[in-house]
Amino acid sequence: MHKILIIDDDDQLRMSFQKLLEEEDYIVDIAPSGETGVEIVKNQPPDIVVLDMRLPGMNGFETFQSIHHLAPKIPVIIMTAFGTTETAIEAIKMGAFDYILKPFEIPEMLAIIKQAVEASRLMHSPVNLDTQPFNDGDVMIGKSKPMQDIYKAIGRVAPTDATVLIRGESGTGKELVARAIYQHSTRSNKPFIIINCVAIPETLLESELFGYEKGAFTGASHRRVGKIEQANGGTVFLDEIGDMPFTIQAKILRLLQEKSLERLGARTAVSVNVRIIAATNRNLENALKEGTFREDLYYRLKVVTISLPPLRERQEDIKLLIDFFMGQFSAELGIKNPGITKEAEQILSNDPLPGNVRELSNTILKVLIFNTGIPVSSEVISQAVIGKVNFGNGDKGDDNDDQSRKLVKKWIQNYISTQKGNNLYEKCLDKFSAILISEIMNITGGNRTKAAKLLGISRPTLHAKLEKFGLTVTTSMKELDPQKNSWHYQNKKDKPTTKKV
Ligand SMILES: Nc1ncnc2c1ncn2[C@@H]1O[C@H](COP(=O)(O)OP(=O)(O)OP(=O)(O)O)[C@@H](O)[C@H]1O
Numbered sequence: 498m499h500k501i502l503i504i505d506d507d508d509q510l511r512m513s514f515q516k517l518l519e520e521e522d523y524i525v526d527i528a529p530s531g532e533t534g535v536e537i538v539k540n541q542p543p544d545i546v547v548l549d550m551r552l553p554g555m556n557g558f559e560t561f562q563s564i565h566h567l568a569p570k571i572p573v574i575i576m577t578a579f580g581t582t583e584t585a586i587e588a589i590k591m592g593a594f595d596y597i598l599k600p601f602e603i604p605e606m607l608a609i610i611k612q613a614v615e616a617s618r619l620m621h622s623p624v625n626l627d628t629q630p631f632n633d634g635d636v637m638i639g640k641s642k643p644m645q646d647i648y649k650a651i652g653r654v655a656p657t658d659a660t661v662l663i664r665g666e667s668g669t670g671k672e673l674v675a676r677a678i679y680q681h682s683t684r685s686n687k688p689f690i691i692i693n694c695v696a697i698p699e700t701l702l703e704s705e706l707f708g709y710e711k712g713a714f715t716g717a718s719h720r721r722v723g724k725i726e727q728a729n730g731g732t733v734f735l736d737e738i739g740d741m742p743f744t745i746q747a748k749i750l751r752l753l754q755e756k757s758l759e760r761l762g763a764r765t766a767v768s769v770n771v772r773i774i775a776a777t778n779r780n781l782e783n784a785l786k787e788g789t790f791r792e793d794l795y796y797r798l799k800v801v802t803i804s805l806p807p808l809r810e811r812q813e814d815i816k817l818l819i820d821f822f823m824g825q826f827s828a829e830l831g832i833k834n835p836g837i838t839k840e841a842e843q844i845l846s847n848d849p850l851p852g853n854v855r856e857l858s859n860t861i862l863k864v865l866i867f868n869t870g871i872p873v874s875s876e877v878i879s880q881a882v883i884g885k886v887n888f889g890n891g892d893k894g895d896d897n898d899d900q901s902r903k904l905v906k907k908w909i910q911n912y913i914s915t916q917k918g919n920n921l922y923e924k925c926l927d928k929f930s931a932i933l934i935s936e937i938m939n940i941t942g943g944n945r946t947k948a949a950k951l952l953g954i955s956r957p958t959l960h961a962k963l964e965k966f967g968l969t970v971t972t973s974m975k976e977l978d979p980q981k982n983s984w985h986y987q988n989k990k991d992k993p994t995t996k997k998v
Pocket residue numbers: 635636637638639665666667668669670671672673674778854855858
């Protein structure tokens with residue numbers, strides 16, 4: 498569980514914040530003043546800090562400076578009112594994670610907290626290379642010659658300040674390598690900021706990376722410091738750089754050559770000291786031919802390249818990976834590792850696995866969720882590999898997508914005709930969430946840990962949703978079907994029927 502420290506002198510806010518975050522499965526520490534906050538960071542460092550700007554005694558800015566000096570890798574989210582935004586911006590320039598204006602919407606705050614917690618995890622959780630014993634963090638598994646070469650390359654480039662380009666198919670471990678380079682570099686106690694060039698809409702990417710000045714465009718009501726400037730002194734990981742828009746590529750080239758950038762709408766450049774690590778699964782040579790990637794940037798980036806081999810080129814590692822994921826996921830799911838038959842292992846080793854390690858790990862998680870305690874057989878693996886494991890509806894290709902779409906459309910039309918037409922968005926999403934959750938609870942036989950894992954939400958969140966939607970195991974169903982362990986989850990307001998919700 499992740500620990501959040503809230504520093505705010507407002508008792509009311511601290512308490513309601515604490516309650517809210519505890520419900521979201523975070524451990525919360527609170528401090529009524531900057532001085533106490535800094536002490537806590539010193540003695541029991543949290544994963545992230547949420548800090549109010551206006552504090553009695555040591556003010557928010559000074560508190561930020563002390564915390565950042567003590568623990569530069571702990572993301573600090575600043576809460577600020579309109580009057581203090583300038584100071585908040587100053588703090589961002591010095592490396593604060595983000596700021597949020599008071600009064601804020603809870604979902605917006607939770608989203609920033611989630612990002613900060615993830616950033617903290619990526620900075621703190623070590624990436625161990627398979628050559629070393631490990632007991633904490635992630636590990637890169639693989640003893641094959643190509644992987645040994647990767648470990649050596651990481652060791653060689655990490656301590657230099659060189660820009661690195663990581664290439665490889667989807668799911669081959671590019672992000673793990675980027676983190677390993679950062680962690681073994683001389684900048685390892687400075688921030689590591691990940692920017693996924695495809696996840697951010699093209700129109701926002703430039704301002705996200707480089708920031709903007711007040712008035713740079715309609716809606717730019719105040720200055721915003723970009724992610725690159727924010728990472729000053731640290732490392733920026735430009736993920737999926739092959740998909741970066743052409744115009745922004747020019748700005749990245751300038752950053753690499755001149756170590757400076759211009760915020761949008763600014764007249765002068767600011768110098769920044771960041772190390773760039775970039776990754777792509779694109780064929781950049783084709784992109785050059787098609788004119789979607791700049792040649793000058795390509796040559797600048799490719800000087801130090803690490804190319805990750807796909808799994809099919811390191812078959813001997815597949816067994817190690819299977820054993821590793823079986824152990825890891827069994828522990829996470831709280832089940833005994835059921836083991837896997839030789840034949841099943843063989844199928845995975847011979848399968849082309851287009852998604853590489855990610856696909857292998859997802860397949861193993863999938864079969865373990867449905868495992869009933871016996872060793873994983875070749876039939877189960879074949880089904881999982883070709884996507885036949887029944888996750889309820891969906892995931893069966895385009896035809897089914899079309900059909901599902903029609904069904905959903907019909908359902909929405911029905912719903913509109915029978916309900917008062919307000920809050921439709923929320924109502925529909927609630928309705929879908931309730932169906933999804935009850936379906937998953939049925940599939941997992943009522944096991945909340947497995948269901949939460951499959952849904953990708955925390956157990957307390959799942960619990961809250963079951964409560965919210967009034968979903969419960971119907972006793973009548975248990976009586977009807979005691980052997981099959983088919984726990985029919987349904988809305989307690991509905992009458993029990995033999996159908997699932
Ligand atoms: N050698 C490895 N050992 C153990 N786990 C690995 C290894 N390589 C990748 N993984 C795991 O597989 C998943 C995908 O890895 P990662 O995100 O680093 O791949 P990627 O190359 O960045 O993929 P994409 O191109 O899809 O972004 C992660 O969960 C990662 O922890």
